[in-house]
Each structure stands twice: as structure tokens, then as C-alpha cells.
Amino acid sequence: MRVFISGATGFIGLAIVPELIYAGHQVVGLARSDEGAATLAGLGATVQRGSLHDMESLRTPVASADAVIHTAFEHDFSQFQKHCENDRKVIEAFGSMLAGTDRPLIVTSITGAAAVALGAVATEDDAPVSHTVHPRAATEEAAQAVSTLGCRTLVMRMPQVHDTRKQGLWSYTMQIAREKGVSAYIGEGLNRWPAAHVLDTAQLYRLALENGQAGSVYNAVAEEGVAMRDIAGAIGERLNLPVVSLSADAAQEHFGWLARATALDLPASSEKTRQHLNWHPQHPGMVADLLMAEV
Numbered sequence: 021m022r023v024f025i026s027g028a029t030g031f032i033g034l035a036i037v038p039e040l041i042y043a044g045h046q047v048v049g050l051a052r053s054d055e056g057a058a059t060l061a062g063l064g065a066t067v068q069r070g071s072l073h074d075m076e077s078l079r080t081p082v083a084s085a086d087a088v089i090h091t092a093f094e095h096d097f098s099q100f101q102k103h104c105e106n107d108r109k110v111i112e113a114f115g116s117m118l119a120g121t122d123r124p125l126i127v128t129s130i131t132g133a134a135a136v137a138l139g140a141v142a143t144e145d146d147a148p149v150s151h152t153v154h155p156r157a158a159t160e161e162a163a164q165a166v167s168t169l170g171c172r173t174l175v176m177r178m179p180q181v182h183d184t185r186k187q188g189l190w191s192y193t194m195q196i197a198r199e200k201g202v203s204a205y206i207g208e209g210l211n212r213w214p215a216a217h218v219l220d221t222a223q224l225y226r227l228a229l230e231n232g233q234a235g236s237v238y239n240a241v242a243e244e245g246v247a248m249r250d251i252a253g254a255i256g257e258r259l260n261l262p263v264v265s266l267s268a269d270a271a272q273e274h275f276g277w278l279a280r281a282t283a284l285d286l287p288a289s290s291e292k293t294r295q296h297l298n299w300h301p302q303h304p305g306m307v308a309d310l311l312m313a314e315v
Contacts, residue, residue, distance in 0.1 A: 022046040024085035027092030029056035035222035037063050075113040082117045087124040104155035108162040115166025124172045131177045131214050131288035133157045142288040144237045172234035179214030179241050184312045194255050203256035203263045205248040206271045211285035212245025217303035227297040238293040242301035245287030254310035
């Protein structure tokens with residue numbers, strides 16, 4: 021297949037590109053910069069220069085693609101709600117370009133968008149919350165809307181995706197630990213976050229592209245829940261810093277804007293995803309990558 025990928029130069033996108041090319045697919049990757057274009061060309065992808073801020077310029081490359089994988093997202097948490105609504109607009113634009121073609125459009129959401137009680141294990145069958153509850157749910161609302169236009173939408177829900185270079189939100193907590201001189205968790209630190217290695221998630225995108233069913237939600241979860249105490253312990257060991265438990269009030273001062281996230285308990289299952297797509301994650305877990313993280 022000829023596959024157009026937004027976010028092709030991003031963390032996950034750069035893992036998907038070689039995964040697809042090695043499997044025999046043609047990849048057209050979106051690049052905003054000369055550096056990004058050179059990286060994609062070096063991997064064997066066709067480069068499409070442009071930006072998601074000018075969707076009309078992408079109409080031709082999207083129209084000539086057999087499928088679209090949308091991984092691009094602006095990770096500026098100071099304007100999180102704005103970027104989530106921008107993502108809605110991008111998906112709606114892709115949907116209009118693919119209307120009536122029955123071509124796959126794979127969009128990228130998060131496991132935390134599932135409508136479950138805190139501490140309950142989220143599954144692929146759980147509907148998303150409203151964007152008024154979690155702004156990131158705008159992605160799945162847009163996917164549901166464009167599915168009525170005749171394109172095959174699939175949703176990929178991401179956990180904390182990692183390797184030794186990046187570890188999702190925990191890359192930020194590592195920076196905080198370095199600045200504060202301690203690696204911390206809240207209370208007993210038993211709250212959990214799901215995780216997956218970036219290479220395992222890239223393989224899952226390929227499997228969804230090749231065998232995914234229209235309207236499906238897939239959880240790219242290799243580890244159902246990694247305890248915050250273990251995450252903090254790995255960071256402390258990697259940075260040679262003491263590991264401490266904080267009260268909720270002290271955590272606010274220590275973690276700042278990340279305090280709420282470090283207290284959440286958001287485990288998620290991928291049992292259905294593994295069965296439907298024959299996905300078998302095999303790369304290192306979150307703690308292993310934190311212990312070997314580039315610092």
C-alpha cells in the first residue's frame with residue numbers, strides 16, 4: 021500500500037516509517053523542515069513537504085494514498101485544549117479528503133480517554149469520555165464523525181510510549197528529579213500507568229493497517245500498569261538520587277503541572293487488540309528503559 025503519514029518525523033512516526041517500508045509498503049511522510057525531510061529520505065520514504073496548518077496543500081498526496089496514518093500532535097501542554105481541538109479539525113479534513121473511498125484512516129488517541137472509573141482497567145470496548153471531560157477525546161469524537169463519510173476509521177490508543185531516549189511523561193519527571201535532587205512518588209506510589217515500547221507500537225500500526233477492522237479501537241498496551249513507585253525508583257537509580265514518598269500537597273510543589281498526572285491510576289488492557297491483530301510486544305519495558313535512559 022501507499023501510506024501517507026502525518027507526524028512522520030515524530031517519535032512514533034519515525035518508528036512506523038521503517039516498519040512499513042520493511043514490510044513492503046510505500047511511505048509518504050510529511051515533513052516541515054529540511055532536517056526532517058532528509059531523515060525521511062534516508063529511511064527510504066517519499067517526502068511531502070508541508071504542514072497540517074495548510075491542509076489544502078495535502079489534498080493531492082492524501083488522494084493518491086491507499087491509507088492515512090495520523091500520528092502528528094503538538095505536545096505543548098500549556099495549550100493542550102487548543103491542540104486537541106486542532107487535532108479534531110485535522111481529522112475532519114482528512115475524513116473529507118477520504119470520503120467515499122473506504123480507505124483506512126488510523127488516528128492516534130490515548131488510553132486515558134476511555135470512559136472508566138479511576139483504577140479500573142480500560143479496554144478497547146470502553147467508549148471515550150466527552151472532550152469536556154478530557155480534551156484529548158476530541159480525536160475520537162472526530163474519528164466517529166468522519167466514519168459516516170465513507171472512510172474506514174480506526175483508533176489507536178497510546179499509553180506512555182518509550183525507549184531509552186524518551187519515556188512519555190516520565191521524561192519530564194526525570195528532569196524534575198534532576199532539578200529537585202530527589203525522585204518522588206505520591207503516597208504509596210501504587211497508582212499505575214500503561215506503557216509500550218515505541219517499536220512495539222510501530223508494529224501495531226502496521227498490523228492495524230493490514231488487518232484492522234473499520235470502526236475498531238486498539239490499545240497499544242504492552243504493560244497494563246507500571247506503578248509510579250517503580251517508575252520513581254528507576255529514575256532514582258538511573259540518576260543516583262534518593263527516592264522519596266510525598267504527600268499530595270508536597271507533590272504539587274514538587275511536580276508542578278505534572279502533579280495531577282503522577283497521582284492518577286490508569287491501567288489499560290490490550291487483550292482484545294492482541295487477539296484481533298496477533299500482536300505480541302517483545303521489546304523492553306518502561307522500567308528497563310528508564311534504567312538505561314539517556315541522561
